[in-house]
Amino acid sequence: MLTIEAGHRFVDGTNVFRLDASLNTPDKGVTAIFGRSGSGKTTMLKIVAGLLRPDFVKVQVGDAVLCDTQHGAWVPPEKRRIGYVFQDTRLFPHLNVKNNLIFGRRFNPPSDNQALSFDAIVNLLDLGSLLDRPIHHLSGGESQRVAIGRALLANPRLLLLDEPLAALDSERKAEILPYLEGLRHSLDLPILYVSHSLSEIRRLATWLAVLDDGQIKAFGTVEDITGAMDLSPLTDDGDTGTVLAATVTEHVATHGLTKLAAAGQTLLVTKLNLPPGAHVRVQVRPQDVALALERPEKLSVLNILEGSIKSIVESPGRPVVDVQVNIGSAKRPVHLWAQITRLASERLGLQIDMPVYALIKAVSLDKDRVGLS
Amino acid sequence: MFGFSTLELEALQISLKVALWSVTWSFPLALGTAWLLARKEFRGKAVLNAVIHVPLVVPPVVIGYLLLVLLGRQGIVGAWLNDWFDVGLVFTWQGAAIAASVVAFPLFVRPIRQALEGVDPRLEEAAVTLGADRRQAFFAVTLPIVMPGIISGALLFFARALGEFGATITFAANIPGETQTLPLALYTATQTPGGDTIAMRLVLLSLVLALAALLASEWLSRRSYFQLRGH
Incomplete structure (x- = not known):
């Protein structure tokens, strides 16, 4: 100690x-x-x-x-x-x-x-x-x-x-x-x-x-x-986000992607040179996460995670709000931060406990964001 | 030896003795003073700095006279030294060395101080985290880095001490075989009818000595420069 x-x-x-x-x-x-x-x-x-x-x-x-x-x-x-x-x-x-x-x-x-x-x-x-x-x-x-x-x-x-x-x-x-x-x-x-x-x-x-x-x-x-x-709010250079624990499940060789299991859901990232079963950590930057109230169709974003809003952090004069989404279960919560504009938040009428979908582009989860734990 | 007379060789010997002895005992004082001025903030720092530099800006005779007042038989410190330790400095080669040291001291301090100011004190902090105490950190890190400054200060000091005339003749007088250094002997020769040959030989001797000191210091500082660069 x-x-x-x-x-x-x-x-x-x-x-x-x-x-x-x-x-x-x-x-x-x-x-x-x-x-x-x-x-x-x-x-x-x-x-x-x-x-x-x-x-x-x-x-x-x-x-x-x-x-x-x-x-x-x-x-x-x-x-x-x-x-x-x-x-x-x-x-x-x-x-x-x-x-x-x-x-x-x-x-x-x-x-x-x-x-x-x-x-x-x-x-x-x-x-x-x-x-x-x-x-x-x-x-x-x-x-x-x-x-x-x-x-x-x-x-x-x-x-x-x-x-x-x-x-x-x-x-x-x-x-x-x-x-x-x-x-x-x-x-x-x-x-x-x-x-x-x-x-x-x-x-x-x-x-x-x-x-x-x-x-x-x-x-x-x-x-x-x-x-x-x-x-x-605690850093100057914006290199923040959420670190998720995940496991490699399979490679999608035809498309150069790798499938991960995180918080009981599936996450597609750009190809990792790691065998299935490997434990990895994924850094998801809040500005790479979008929110939707319904499961979107006909959208290029590959990762659509179900969750519910845990908290909304806004401060006066700041044009963005940080939204904390629980993408795990009620028993074993896993939280993910999304940063959206206040305008978007108001249009969607976001409120605590509201079910939402967190959208993360697979290309934002490249090898600089994913690695062995 | 090379046709030099006893008197000339004695003058050479006294000059070397005075200059080397001055360098030796002035070195720790100069290092300490330079360190105080470069690294410490204290009351009276400006005064100390000024006092050290006084010999650069007043005629050496003034320094010699002040030493006489201070360290002479009837002087404030001199009487006490005489009474308690039976030590007299006036008319001795030690007196000549003290006169030369006081006059040349600022030339020793300045290059060391400048070198110290160029060393990042945070290097010593790094040495402390590696297990060196403050004193070891100074001797293992800072001292080797400022070595070129020390060598250049020592050379300036040595050359100035070797050529010291005014303060020496005032305080220690011009006694052949005791306080008559090369410049004093040269002065005597120029004042003696028919002393031209002797004067020329003393001039050559002084030149050879000065050149040898320059070459030695050049070699030393190159050596320490290469060590500094880690070659």
Whole structure:
């Protein structure tokens, strides 16, 4: 179990920011911390790492209490063994890749129970050909891989990743995501992953904590939280939606499509290279979902899911409304968010509990939105 | 040796002794001062900065005279040193080294300060998360990165200390075999009838020394540059 409790008041000129966050996560797997910039994500990581000393804090990883202001416990940051991967990598410019990687060794000699050796980490992150390179000869993606390797080689008990992909373009992101997915499976330690991109979170995280204005607003599995909460007001770039758990049922080879079962209904997506029975996650962006009151005929949209309206979120002055639709059963609800204009909502006269059909184009569910869980 | 007289060799030896000794004990002071000025905010920072730079803008004789007032036998600190430790600095080569150090000190601090200001302090933060304490982080990360600045500061300082004249002659006087450095010996030679040959030999000696120092520092900073680039 990883326990984080932190309270602090930051005063910067006339701005006062209050962080009052509390989080308990399992001791394995990736927990994403989601929130817009300025919500306190990085502050929280710095507090966990001991780089900030707030008014009140308790951090416990497994049995190790790293700080607890109530009992006067404080382990200095250099003794915490918390790997920190910064958004701007912060590689040491006077050292080559290899010496950056082994920097932490001087201070944390490798222990017998260390899960991953130097060679294993070099293989995992594919750094073999980079070892002798000076770091100013690395691309953005390569630098970030080296930074991750450097953090792991310091033998951490917890890994913090602070938007490691935010500074990269989409091509570099696509290059580094598979490595992060690989880490998730090979590492036996808890990982906190700060991000404001749901597509990254869908691929990497099991758990999701939503941070808004210094407070943890929700915590749970990615599927539960994205279904229960409308995330779109909490991000700046619009990469949100609902993550649905689904299973591959069959391939429609003649048309290059794959059939999935999700929430007891059928979902057609563009072809996946996965065998039937594989568990996948589908990210459905709210702007890709349309609503209809009757089952439409003669329509190009392939996915027509039956459901009923659970809630409608509107705010004054906003031209769009977010509609939460239960596409599961009453007993086992599965929620899907649809974003439609307020005009459309008024014309349809949408109300809570009204039966509706959620329409999702299959082409919007391509390989960037669907992947192994 | 090469026809140099004892007096000339002594002047060379004293010059080297004074300059090397000055570099050695000024280095930690210069590093500490540069670090304070580059990384810390404190009251009186502007005053400290100004005081350090005074020797650049006043005639060295003024510095020599101030040292005499401060560290002379009857001086505020000098009397105390004399009474308690039986240490006298006036008319000694140590005195010459102190005069040279004070005058050259700002030249040592400036390049180090500028180099430090160019280093992202967040690199040390990264080192701390990797297990280094603050001190280790400074010595393992920041210090190697600012090494070219340290070398260039040390060279400027060394060259200035080697050529120091005004403060030295005022505070430590011009005593052959004790405080007579190359510039002082050269000055004496130019004031002596028939001293032209001696003066020319001292000039050559000074030039060779200065060139050797330049070449050495060039080699050192290239080496540290390549290390910095990770080659």
